[in-house]
Amino acid sequence: MHFNNHNSTHEWVLKVENLTKIYGEHTENTLANTGPSKGTNICPETGSIVACANISFELFPGEVLGIVGESGSGKSTIVKQLFFDLDVTMGSALLRPFKNGEVNIFEESNQKKRFMRNHLMGMVYQNPRDGLNFAFTSGGNIAEKLLMADLFHVGKIRERAAELLDKTEVPVARMDDLPAYFSGGMQQRVQISKAIANNPPLLFLDEVTSGLDVSVQARVLDLIRGLQHELGIAMIVVSHDLSVIRMLTDRTLVLKNGRIVERGLTDQILQDPQHEYTQLLVSSLL
C-alpha cells in the first residue's frame, strides 16, 4: 500500500493544492464567512456560493481515495474540476504523468487539457447519460475515446472495445447496440469500459452506484475493485454512501460545506471518527 509513503514527495501521481470553486462575486471575507464552523457555504455579504475551498490532498499510484459528504458538500465539484468539466476559481493541481508533475494543469491550454482528459484520466459519472453518447452504439462510445487517442484502425478499435466489454461483463454480442437499450447497470459498465479504454493512470468515479439497485450495485463495485487490483489505476471515489467508501477506498476525505473536516485511513475514520460531523455520518450508517 502506498499510503505508507506520505513523506516521500516523489511518489504522488496527483497533488492538489488549495482547490477552490466559488460561484458569484466574492471578497476576501467570503472564505472566512463560510465553512463548517459557520454551518453554511453561502457568503452572507455577497451571496456567493462556496462550492469547495482550500482542498489539498495527494493521490498515490494505485491508491483509491474516497471523498464522502452529504449532498451539496462539494464532492462532485472537486472531481469535475480535476476532469476540467468545471473551471476553477483558485488552486492548483499537479499531475505526475503530465510534464512530470511540474506544471499547474489548470493553467494549460484547452488542447493540453483535452490531451490529459483523453490519455491520462477517465471519468465515470453518476448518470450514464453524462458519460455516454446515447446516439452512438456502446462500441462506438468506446471507439470515441480510442479515436481521441489517434487509433484509426476499425479492426483494432473493435478488438479493444470487445476486450473491454468482456472485462466489464457486458455481452460482446451487444457491442453494436445503443446504450439506450441497456439496463442501468449495463450502461454503467459500458461507461466504465469507456473510461478505462486508454489505460489512464487516473480514474474518477462520481457516485457510480447511486442510481442502481442493491444487487447491481454489488456487481459494479466488485468490477471496480477487480479492475483496480488488475490494472492498478489510482482512483478518486466520490460517494455519499459510506458502505461504498468502506468497500473501495484506502484513504478518505470527509467534506462538509465545501471544506475537508477530517481525513485519514478509511478504516480509522469508520471505526474512530473524530469530527462530530463524521461521527454523525458513521452513526447514521444503516
Next chain:
Amino acid sequence: MIENKKFNTSYNYAFIDETTKKEIRRKLLKAVCIPGYQVPYSSPEMPIARGWGTGGLHVTLAIIGQSDVLKMIDQGSDASVNACNLRDFVHMTTDCATTFDTREATIIQTRHRITEEKLSDKQIMVFQVPQPEPLRRVERYEYKTRQMHAESDYAKMWLTLYEAYVKWGDVMQGAGYPVMVNGRYIMSPSPIPRWDVPNLNNSECLYLFGAGREKRLYAVPPHTKVEPLEFEDVKFHVEDFSNVKCESTGYNVAYMDEMYQDDGVTKKFYVNDSNFLDKLIEKEEVVQHSNKYIKKIKDALQ
C-alpha cells in the same frame, strides 16, 4: 448642368459595390492563407435569395474582370436553368466573355461538380456551398464547432464514420465526403460526388468556396494536400461505374448520370459533365484529371 455619371447605371461593375468586393477579396486571401479554414464574410444582398448560389456569385463577382472568360456549370451541365441564369447575370453585369469549353475558361463557377477535364494553374474554380460546416451533423452549435476546429477535436467526426461502417458495412456518405486539408482542418468539399473528391488533392488550379446563406468562404490553394477521411483498414473509394457505360459514347471512366426511361423501369447512363461529353462525342482530345482512383480504373481496363 453637370451630368451625374456616378449614378448613370443602377448598379456597380459586377453588381457588388467596390468596398464590399474588396472585403470579399480580403477574406478570400485569408482563406487561401489558411487552407480549409472557414472565414466569415459579409454575404451582401443579391437579386437571388441566399442559399441559391449567392456564395459562389459573391466570389465570382469579387474576382472577375472584363478579360475573364466565365464558365458556369450546375451539376455538371452548362445548360441547366440555374447555370444559364447565373451565367447571364454575371455576363450582364461584367461584360465578360462566356464559354462552355472547360479549357478556355479562366473562372469556372460550379454547383456540385468538378470538371472531368484537368484544370490548369491559369484557372480558378468557384464552388457554391450550401453547408460549409462538415461538423454540423455531429454538433449543432456554431460556437462549439468553431472550438472543435480550433483545437482539431475531430473524434466525433471520425466516430460517425466508424458508426456508419458498423451499421452498414461502409461509409455511406455520397456527396460532400469530409476531407482533411493540409493535415489541419476538416473541410466539406461542398456536395461534390466522391468521384471528384480526389481531384482536390495537389491540384494545379485554385479552388474557392462560397457559402452565401451561412456567410462563409474557404479555399484550397494549388498543390495542397487534401485527403478524404479514411481508416487504416476501411478505405475511401469512389463510385463504381465498371458495370455501366455511357449510352452515347461507351465511355465509363467518368462520373455518370442515371437516366430513367419513360417506362419508369429501364435506365440509361450518360457522362454527367456536359462539356466533357460533347468533347468525347466530337472525338476531341481531352486531358482528364488524374488521381490514384481513376488510374486504378484505367489500369483495370487495359
